[in-house]
Amino acid sequence: MDLSLSDEQKQLKDAAERFVRDKYTFENRRKIAATERGWLPENWAQFAELGWLGMSFSEEDGGYGGGPIETMIVMEEFGKGLVLEPFLPTVVLGGGMIASAGSKAQKEALLAPMIEGKKQFALAWLERQSRYNLADVSLKATKEGAGWSLSGHKGVVYNAPSADHIIVLARTAGSAREPKGLTLFIVDAKAKGISRRDYPTQDALRASELTFDKVSVGADAVLGKVDEAFPVVEGAVDRAIVALCAEATGCMDAINAATLEYIKTRKQFGVPIGKFQVLQHRMVDCFTNAQEARSMTLMASLKIDDKDPTVRAKAASGAKVQIGKSGKFCGQSAVQMHGGMGVTDELSVSHYFKRLTMIDLMFGNQQHHLTRYSNLAMAA
Amino acid sequence: MDLAFTPEEQKFADDVRAFVRANLPADVRDKVKNGKHLIRDDYMRWQQALGKKGWLVYTWPKKHGGPGFTPAQRYIFENICAEEYAPGIIPFGTKMVGPVIYTFGSEEQKAKYLPAIRESTVWWCQGYSEPGSGSDLASLRTKAEKNGDHYIVNGSKTWNTMGHWADWIFCLVRTDPKSKPQEGISFLLIDMKTPGITVKPIIMADGGHEVNEVFFDNVKVPVENLVGKENEGWTCAKFLLANERLGIAAVPQSKRGVEALKDIARAEREDGKPLIENQSFAEKIADLEIQVTALEFTELRVLSQMAHGGQPGPEVSGLKIRGSEIQQRITELTMEAVGEYAAPYLPGLLWQGTNEEPVGPSYAHLAAPRYFNTRKTTIYGGSNEIQKGIISKMVLGL
Numbered sequence: 001m002d003l004s005l006s007d008e009q010k011q012l013k014d015a016a017e018r019f020v021r022d023k024y025t026f027e028n029r030r031k032i033a034a035t036e037r038g039w040l041p042e043n044w045a046q047f048a049e050l051g052w053l054g055m056s057f058s059e060e061d062g063g064y065g066g067g068p069i070e071t072m073i074v075m076e077e078f079g080k081g082l083v084l085e086p087f088l089p090t091v092v093l094g095g096g097m098i099a100s101a102g103s104k105a106q107k108e109a110l111l112a113p114m115i116e117g118k119k120q121f122a123l124a125w126l127e128r129q130s131r132y133n134l135a136d137v138s139l140k141a142t143k144e145g146a147g148w149s150l151s152g153h154k155g156v157v158y159n160a161p162s163a164d165h166i167i168v169l170a171r172t173a174g175s176a177r178e179p180k181g182l183t184l185f186i187v188d189a190k191a192k193g194i195s196r197r198d199y200p201t202q203d204a205l206r207a208s209e210l211t212f213d214k215v216s217v218g219a220d221a222v223l224g225k226v227d228e229a230f231p232v233v234e235g236a237v238d239r240a241i242v243a244l245c246a247e248a249t250g251c252m253d254a255i256n257a258a259t260l261e262y263i264k265t266r267k268q269f270g271v272p273i274g275k276f277q278v279l280q281h282r283m284v285d286c287f288t289n290a291q292e293a294r295s296m297t298l299m300a301s302l303k304i305d306d307k308d309p310t311v312r313a314k315a316a317s318g319a320k321v322q323i324g325k326s327g328k329f330c331g332q333s334a335v336q337m338h339g340g341m342g343v344t345d346e347l348s349v350s351h352y353f354k355r356l357t358m359i360d361l362m363f364g365n366q367q368h369h370l371t372r373y374s375n376l377a378m379a380a
Numbered sequence: 381m382d383l384a385f386t387p388e389e390q391k392f393a394d395d396v397r398a399f400v401r402a403n404l405p406a407d408v409r410d411k412v413k414n415g416k417h418l419i420r421d422d423y424m425r426w427q428q429a430l431g432k433k434g435w436l437v438y439t440w441p442k443k444h445g446g447p448g449f450t451p452a453q454r455y456i457f458e459n460i461c462a463e464e465y466a467p468g469i470i471p472f473g474t475k476m477v478g479p480v481i482y483t484f485g486s487e488e489q490k491a492k493y494l495p496a497i498r499e500s501t502v503w504w505c506q507g508y509s510e511p512g513s514g515s516d517l518a519s520l521r522t523k524a525e526k527n528g529d530h531y532i533v534n535g536s537k538t539w540n541t542m543g544h545w546a547d548w549i550f551c552l553v554r555t556d557p558k559s560k561p562q563e564g565i566s567f568l569l570i571d572m573k574t575p576g577i578t579v580k581p582i583i584m585a586d587g588g589h590e591v592n593e594v595f596f597d598n599v600k601v602p603v604e605n606l607v608g609k610e611n612e613g614w615t616c617a618k619f620l621l622a623n624e625r626l627g628i629a630a631v632p633q634s635k636r637g638v639e640a641l642k643d644i645a646r647a648e649r650e651d652g653k654p655l656i657e658n659q660s661f662a663e664k665i666a667d668l669e670i671q672v673t674a675l676e677f678t679e680l681r682v683l684s685q686m687a688h689g690g691q692p693g694p695e696v697s698g699l700k701i702r703g704s705e706i707q708q709r710i711t712e713l714t715m716e717a718v719g720e721y722a723a724p725y726l727p728g729l730l731w732q733g734t735n736e737e738p739v740g741p742s743y744a745h746l747a748a749p750r751y752f753n754t755r756k757t758t759i760y761g762g763s764n765e766i767q768k769g770i771i772s773k774m775v776l777g778l
Contacts, residue, residue: 128740129649131719136651155740156720177651199739201723202748209739268516278765335755339514339763340539343585343756350585354752361720367660 016077024081048117079250094121101224122163124154160208238316289326324366327356427500451683462632507551567613586749629703704757
């Protein structure tokens with residue numbers, strides 16, 4: 001056993017650190033967030049050039065043969081800078097699903113250009129009633145000649161405003177919430193019948209509500225097998241969860257560092273407030289929480305490609321529970337220790353806090369994953 | 381000892397409810413009910429209606445023009461106002477500077493300032509914290525130097541709530557730079573229209589503007605605006621803080637918040653069933669409701685004690701600690717109930733009151749901003765760390 005990074009992985013970490021340092025100062029990030037798109041094409045081009053868009057895919061899929069550890073390394077640095085480019089929806093979710101379930105033709109048409117930075121994706125899975133149940137899908141796809149017709153609604157679709165293709169989870173058979181009978185469709189984002197309402201999110205990302213009104217797609221739009229999409233989506237979401245955990249770990253490092261610096265310099269009652277034991281202990285708890293989060297993220301990154309689906313699911317849910325708990329503790333503590341300044345828009349602290357809060361809500365919060373973990377662990 | 385209301389108290393409750401229903405403007409009620417942003421005029425219309433009835437300063441004794449409510453009446457009044465979706469009464473005049481003026485002020489000051497507070501014709505704001513003086517309030521440095529019949533005020537104040545709407549500000553200023561921190565402070569009333577005052581907005585984490593920095597550049601303040609004795613303002617400051625901390629417990633608002641949370645948990649679905657049927661989540665709400673009940677009965681004990689003479693003591697610090705934590709917990713669970721639909725950020729709907737359609741259910745866009753914003757409750761009015769320090773020293777003698 002060896003948990004240290006290889007030389008290549010160290011170089012990757014250095015490059016990601018450098019990118020965040022150069023391109024994601026807090027003021028720069030504020031400017032990027034205020035642009036129409038909410039991210040910068042030049043940064044995306046740089047990701048392609050550095051090989052980050054293809055690093056976690058196999059060589060036969062046109063990638064560079066890395067895996068979840070490479071994703072973890074980059075996502076953690078992205079977390080430190082609160083990077084806004086749509087890496088998670090495009091590469092981890094979209095690219096991940098095409099790599100795992102796509103046909104040769106789909107990989108050539110979509111994955112290869114994505115790795116070159118020329119295509120972006122969004123995953124439309126959530127509906128108004130779904131909460132965190134990936135199988136609670138009512139958007140319907142019905143047979144229409146050789147192809148399909150899609151009608152229904154999808155909500156909070158991250159990166160939909162920029163995506164070239166929307167990957168839609170639709171019901172092709174079965175009853176509500178039945179895992180069987182779900183099918184994934186790759187739909188051109190500009191297809192006739194799709195209407196979009198775009199908005200920013202609390203943490204400065206971009207998302208949309210999508211309405212599908214008899215959107216026609218060909219048979220070749222099906223990603224994977226008809227009626228058999230559930231395990232594909234579940235696997236992709238679990239990988240996305242682990243990537244999010246890495247991002248959260250980076251956020252926690254950054255917010256803890258900012259807080260530590262603040263309590264060392266902010267003086268009240270004639271001394272730095274870090275001299276007060278009540279703050280010292282809280283700071284220690286923040287540090288410990290971030291350590292646990294890092295450990296669980298590493299564990300999950302190492303197990304997420306395990307051949308046993310239960311091992312994978314437990315790893316992702318276990319890490320998400322930890323991240324929810326640690327992220328909330330570090331975020332709330334950072335705000336509290338910064339006092340009034342912590343609740344202002346001016347300092348980065350509130351922005352890390354918001355991102356950590358939203359990460360907990362994404363793909364199932366702490367409670368949801370505790371229940372999922374509990375069901376998996378007690379069944380065994 | 382009797383928990384039940386007497387027939388007189390029941391009659392009073394009926395009167396309060398009838399009054400609120402008849403006098404709370406419908407548009408203001410609608411805004412409060414739907415969590416919309418209120419503007420100055422919304423508060424003023426409601427407060428002036430209360431003022432006409434003599435109930436705006438419901439905590440004041442009769443001799444200063446208050447209604448002289450018993451603790452039971454206070455409790456009834458606050459709860460019914462919250463249940464009927466009345467906006468919270470802005471405390472700066474009614475609960476902060478008003479009682480300072482009738483306790484420490486001159487007869488002239490009482491005559492000049494109290495009627496306008498009782499009737500809500502003047503909007504007050506607070507000048508306490510400074511950029512370098514937060515928890516350590518006594519280290520404040522805004523100075524007032526006497527020059528004939530005026531003070532010349534220089535410095536800055538921060539976390540000034542709603543100062544951009546205010547007509548007057550009450551300030552703690554340093555009048556003796558040489559003495560011990562607490563001993564050289566005075567309590568001054570300043571007209572916000574005085575030349576040399578600049579109000580600069582502070583944008584909060586939720587994107588809203590409710591607090592400001594206020595800068596004083598050679599601001600001339602007549603000496604008759606000093607409340608109490610020069611260099612003895614710390615007494616007024618402490619008196620005011622104790623009153624402020626009592627209000628911060630916000631029990632009626634929290635009771636309303638728990639009910640609203642239950643409504644959301646009934647409306648939200650999980651696996652096709654109401655979220656409230658999720659045992660884990662229901663137990664979290666139950667735990668919260670128990671916390672609110674403990675807080676409510678602690679506050680009732682304090683009120684009862686006050687009815688038998690005396691000002692709120694150090695035990696009030698405990699109310700602030702628990703009250704603020706409960707307010708935060710309500711927003712945390714509300715966000716949990718809303719789930720991924722808490723993510724959309726809709727500033728138009730939040731702050732400008734536009735008619736933009738909400739994304740998802742109508743309550744969803746409020747959940748995260750409220751959670752972020754409510755982090756302030758354990759910080760303001762003396763952070764909870766400071767409150768715990770007070771209790772350990774003053775109550776426990778540690």
